[in-house]
Amino acid sequence: MNTVTMIKSFAATGATMFALDLLWLGVVAKGLYAREMGDLLRPDVKWVPALLFYFLYFAAVVVFVVLPAVENKSLARAIGFGAFFGLAAYATYDLTSLALIRDFPLTIVLVDLAWGMALTAAASAAGYAAAS
Numbered sequence: 001m002n003t004v005t006m007i008k009s010f011a012a013t014g015a016t017m018f019a020l021d022l023l024w025l026g027v028v029a030k031g032l033y034a035r036e037m038g039d040l041l042r043p044d045v046k047w048v049p050a051l052l053f054y055f056l057y058f059a060a061v062v063v064f065v066v067l068p069a070v071e072n073k074s075l076a077r078a079i080g081f082g083a084f085f086g087l088a089a090y091a092t093y094d095l096t097s098l099a100l101i102r103d104f105p106l107t108i109v110l111v112d113l114a115w116g117m118a119l120t121a122a123a124s125a126a127g128y129a130a131a132s
Helices: 003-028 030-040 047-071 075-100 106-131
Strands: none
Touching (some): 003 030, 047 075, 075 106
């Protein structure tokens, strides 16, 4: 894969994930998180750590999911491995939080795991499409 294609893939993966996650966190599930997490949530977003997370996550999805799928010419692989990668990544946060943070809501864990799978599968498909 050449550099231009890699940049397109990274941009498509990142733009898809960022847009969908902003919609999810800011509109669709905003009430759920507020209700379930209450005082655990910050009143404002710390954008520097959030953007660092997104940049690292986009890069990992491109390297570990999108590029192998492109090499295998398989959208199904991008979607399937994207879903698994999302499950593993989101489980890192959610299951650790469930284990260590008092009263961390199980509902949030289950919803987040499903969202991580769907979001990463969609972002992986977009990255694959941009690279193909």
